[in-house]
Amino acid sequence: MKEVHTPVLLKEVLHYFEGTIKTFFEGTVGAGGHASHILHQHPEIDLYMACDQDPYALEIAQKTLKPYENKIRWFQGNFANLDRFAKEANVGKIDGFLFDLGVSSMQLDQQERGFSFKKEAKLDMRMDVSQDMSAHSIVNDWSLEQLVDLFKNGEEPFYRRAAKSIVDARRTGSIETTTQLAKILEKAIPKIGKIHPATLVFQALRMAVNRELEVIEIALKKAMDVLSPSGKIGVISFHSLEDRIVKNIFKNASEPQKNIRGQVVKEALFERLTKKAVLPSKEEMRINPRSRSARVRFLRKIGLFKNG
Ligand SMILES: C[S@@+](CC[C@H](N)C(=O)[O-])C[C@H]1O[C@@H](n2cnc3c(N)ncnc32)[C@H](O)[C@@H]1O
Known part of the structure; x- marks a missing residue:
């Protein structure tokens, strides 16, 4: 597979997305690095929604992902509008979400x-x-x-x-x-x-x-709403400010709601697959120094099949 951009935490991302995926939404498709591997590992995907607000990134991704073009629907815009994009694609539930936040090395180089x-x-x-x-x-x-x-x-x-x-x-x-x-x-x-x-x-x-912090919360709440039972959301961040937002949202979502007496009134609908953020391996940091500040967190919607 020809790499235009080295996707960070790739092994970890593929590991957490193991299982069957039919519909996927990637908010930050960039050069299509993660996308090409996810699509390769999951031939069962029949719709891959690829979003990026940068039209130049989408041009590159369209070339990288040419072999999968009949499964992909492209969205140029902010991932905070993912509910609108899902409606446009006529999808009710989505099995996997990936957000690889921030700027790409490609953008920095332009x-x-x-x-x-x-x-x-x-x-x-x-x-x-x-x-x-x-x-x-x-x-x-x-x-x-x-x-x-x-x-x-x-x-x-x-x-x-x-x-x-x-x-x-x-x-x-x-x-x-x-x-x-x-x-x-x-x-x-x-x-x-x-x-x-x-x-x-x-x-x-x-x-x-780019309103980068503002849109994380908006997008994650919307993603949680349309996530299928057993579906997963992965977020890669490069900055402690971003990671703090993700950490808090995932933590709150995975805790049961309690009344003032401390009794559980509603069980949590989600569970954290990563209690702590997962960092790149030493090997990855050596090969790709840009990965040094990256970390990933995963949330899963509790579904009928625990290991689905
Ligand atoms: C780190 S790069 C993603 C690289 C990609 N995962 C890959 O492997 O090629 C981040 C990309 O997300 C896009 N982006 C950042 N924030 C966004 C947002 N709120 N909505 C849509 N795209 C966004 C940027 O334009 C950039 O292309």
């Missing part, structure tokens, strides 16, 4: 998309190029307090200094490019270890441009 502070480009960072909000509008139009909140939530320790340096720089003209912004941040944020001072600010901007 210089003109403006995701990387190392490559000169117009400030952009939109995964969905048809949307209005971009890194340019946040950096140039948001108030000091909005930027402070954004960088603080993004866990940048020098969040106020970072925000102030941007607002100060704007006085002499707008901030147009990635490297211009990186230079402003280099002066404001001390370098700690090997990490470039602009790293966390760029990450926070990317997450805000």
Whole structure:
């Protein structure tokens, strides 16, 4: 199988999806890396819904997944709209969901998309190029307090200094490019270890441009609603903020509802297949350094057949 992109935690993902799958929804098909392996391992799949908000990613995935084209239905848009996509495909229940969150190495490598502070480009960072909000509008139009909140939530320790340096720089003209912004941040944020001072600010901007945290909860709740009995949801995240959201949603879903006296009033409908997030093996981290911050969690709908 020709790989355009190395899918992370592939072995683990395939392991947790063992069992029969007829309908599958992948929210983040990217270059089609996970998809090609899932489709190969599950010849019984008769509908694979492949979604990505990035039209360029879908073009690549369409080539990678050519051998399976008659099973695939393509959706360009946000995975938070998965209920609408399922309706369009006329599907009531879905047996498996995969979300491999964040940005792809392909997007980082496309210089003109403006995701990387190392490559000169117009400030952009939109995964969905048809949307209005971009890194340019946040950096140039948001108030000091909005930027402070954004960088603080993004866990940048020098969040106020970072925000102030941007607002100060704007006085002499707008901030147009990635490297211009990186230079402003280099002066404001001390370098700690090997990490470039602009790293966390760029990450926070990317997450805000693409509403990355907001949509996780929306999508997981919708996925849980349409999941078949014994169906599974897998989520790969690269950031503790993302993982925390997934962890809490999966934990709450797998606990029975109790009344104020502590008596169970409703049994849990889901169980966690991974109580703790599963990390890549040492071998994977060695071969693919990008996998180092990845982790995966799986939730299963309790169904009629425990080992289905
Ligand atoms: C890490 S890559 C996925 C790589 C893919 N699993 C593979 O093996 O090729 C993440 C992809 O998800 C897309 N993406 C991120 N958030 C999204 C969202 N909310 N809705 C739809 N696509 C999203 C990005 O555009 C990117 O192509």
